[in-house]
Amino acid sequence: MNKNSILIVDDEESIREVVGEYLSSLNYKVFFAEKLKDIKKINNVDIVLLDAKLPDANGIDSIKEVKDRFKQSEIIIITAFEKDAKSAVKALKNGAFDYLVKPFKFEELSAIIEKALDKVDLKKENERLKDKIEIINSGFHGMIGLNSEMRSIYAKIEKVAQTNLSVLIEGESGTGKELCANAIHTLSGKKGKFITINCAAIPNHLLESELFGYEKGAFSGAVNTKKGLFEEADKGSVFLDEIGDMPLELQSKLLRFLENMEIKRLGDNVSRKVEVRIISATNKNLEQLVEKNLFREDLYYRLNGFVIKLPALRFRKEDIPILVKHFLNKIGKENNKRYTLKSEALKALLSYDYPGNIRELKNILQHSALMSDGTIACENLPDVLQSQSSHKRYAKPANNLSLGKKVEEYEKEIIVDALKRAHNSKTKAAEILGITFRSIRYKIAKYKIEI
Numbered sequence: 001m002n003k004n005s006i007l008i009v010d011d012e013e014s015i016r017e018v019v020g021e022y023l024s025s026l027n028y029k030v031f032f033a034e035k036l037k038d039i040k041k042i043n044n045v046d047i048v049l050l051d052a053k054l055p056d057a058n059g060i061d062s063i064k065e066v067k068d069r070f071k072q073s074e075i076i077i078i079t080a081f082e083k084d085a086k087s088a089v090k091a092l093k094n095g096a097f098d099y100l101v102k103p104f105k106f107e108e109l110s111a112i113i114e115k116a117l118d119k120v121d122l123k124k125e126n127e128r129l130k131d132k133i134e135i136i137n138s139g140f141h142g143m144i145g146l147n148s149e150m151r152s153i154y155a156k157i158e159k160v161a162q163t164n165l166s167v168l169i170e171g172e173s174g175t176g177k178e179l180c181a182n183a184i185h186t187l188s189g190k191k192g193k194f195i196t197i198n199c200a201a202i203p204n205h206l207l208e209s210e211l212f213g214y215e216k217g218a219f220s221g222a223v224n225t226k227k228g229l230f231e232e233a234d235k236g237s238v239f240l241d242e243i244g245d246m247p248l249e250l251q252s253k254l255l256r257f258l259e260n261m262e263i264k265r266l267g268d269n270v271s272r273k274v275e276v277r278i279i280s281a282t283n284k285n286l287e288q289l290v291e292k293n294l295f296r297e298d299l300y301y302r303l304n305g306f307v308i309k310l311p312a313l314r315f316r317k318e319d320i321p322i323l324v325k326h327f328l329n330k331i332g333k334e335n336n337k338r339y340t341l342k343s344e345a346l347k348a349l350l351s352y353d354y355p356g357n358i359r360e361l362k363n364i365l366q367h368s369a370l371m372s373d374g375t376i377a378c379e380n381l382p383d384v385l386q387s388q389s390s391h392k393r394y395a396k397p398a399n400n401l402s403l404g405k406k407v408e409e410y411e412k413e414i415i416v417d418a419l420k421r422a423h424n425s426k427t428k429a430a431e432i433l434g435i436t437f438r439s440i441r442y443k444i445a446k447y448k449i450e451i
């Protein structure tokens with residue numbers, strides 16, 4: 001169990017010793033400060049026992065300062081003087097929880113502390129609820145979703161952001177890998193920039209000069225010296241998007257850079273040290289690429305210091321309603337309109353598999369909002385969802401067919417439907433149907449399905 005913590009701020013050594021020992025015996029974690037300025041060295045505490053008269057300050061006048069330092073704490077003022085109404089009122093007015101006069105009985109102290117802790121616990125619980133509501137409304141750094149896997153991902157992001165580990169984010173297209181990378185950078189508190197490098201979009205021959213920079217005259221066209229993206233991101237983060245598409249030749253150069261964090265601009269003899277956190281993302285299976293010798297194994301192990309796997313939307317359908325609400329609000333704000341959704345339309349949205357994940361859901365809602373008069377109905381949804389609902393009940397095969405042939409007819413229709421839903425991706429259609437890639441390929445050939 002989490003121990004509650006108490007800070008005793010008192011210049012009198014005997015008080016610190018006796019009260020400290022008593023509170024430790026009650027299993028509280030106790031911290032001490034002799035002067036007001038010493039509280040800066042202490043992290044967070046639940047209760048502060050604050051002497052009214054300190055060598056460097058008046059305790060009662062310092063209540064606000066102490067509360068600012070320990071946001072969720074409660075303060076109990078301790079004074080050597082007979083309780084005079086005026087200072088008691090002032091202490092309470094300044095935000096103290098209560099007021100104790102020396103010498104006090106231990107039972108009196110522990111009773112007040114317990115009451116104050118009830119209030120602290122309530123405040124903490126409120127904070128937790130507020131965080132939860134915040135996640136429902138505006139998400140975790142823009143990531144909407146309360147599914148348990150997503151919540152554990154938010155916790156992972158918070159933890160790993162504080163470290164310097166290389167993070168590899170895996171997930172199908174449109175699952176939010178870039179949002180996740182952004183959240184890691186924001187929470188890391190790094191002062192440098194967040195720089196995205198799309199390894200699939202930069203032509204091979206430019207990637208090296210983009211990453212490492214070049215000196216004037218290094219090649220024809222290098223009219224000015226240019227810093228590379230790694231140098232631009234110094235003291236910040238580099239997001240290597242679609243890392244699975246990085247050409248092998250460049251992979252070795254990247255690995256060399258990661259090993260010593262030194263860059264040499266093209267055409268330059270000087271090595272420069274930089275400090276960057278590497279976040280990479282892929283929608284490919286890097287392990288498989290390693291097996292096929294398309295991705296360097298040593299680089300793979302460098303990049304996957306910490307792996308975050310984002311679930312496909314079809315595995316967290318319970319989040320669809322809040323995602324829908326979020327996107328419709330956003331689209332509404334952009335168009336100065338209010339959008340609502342008929343329950344039949346929500347039902348159709350819930351039964352779709354989203355091979356393009358959250359990006360696809362967002363596009364579907366944009367399309368539907370545009371086609372609607374403000375109330376989105378089934379007929380406003382795009383064709384992929386329409387065909388899915390009409391295909392749900394498959395046409396009955398002709399009666400004169402044998403059982404085997406009837407089953408085959410059904411099977412063909414189901415495969416055609418899955419391919420349509422997967423936008424003709426065999427891999428995704430196989431996933432939707434829960435069969436292997438080989439078997440869908442075989443069946444497509446068998447039934448002569450045209451893609």
Ligand SMILES: Nc1ncnc2c1ncn2[C@@H]1O[C@H](COP(=O)(O)OP(=O)(O)OP(=O)(O)O)[C@@H](O)[C@H]1O
Binds near residue numbers: 139172
């Ligand atoms: N959890 C989420 N909550 C709200 N919006 C999201 C969420 N995840 C993704 N999005 C939105 O979906 C779109 C795609 O997200 P993002 O670009 O981060 O995905 P990705 O995994 O990088 O996709 P790709 O592999 O295609 O590059 C963006 O518009 C993003 O804002």
Ligand SMILES: [Mg+2]
Binds near residue numbers: 177178241
């Ligand atoms: Mg992306």
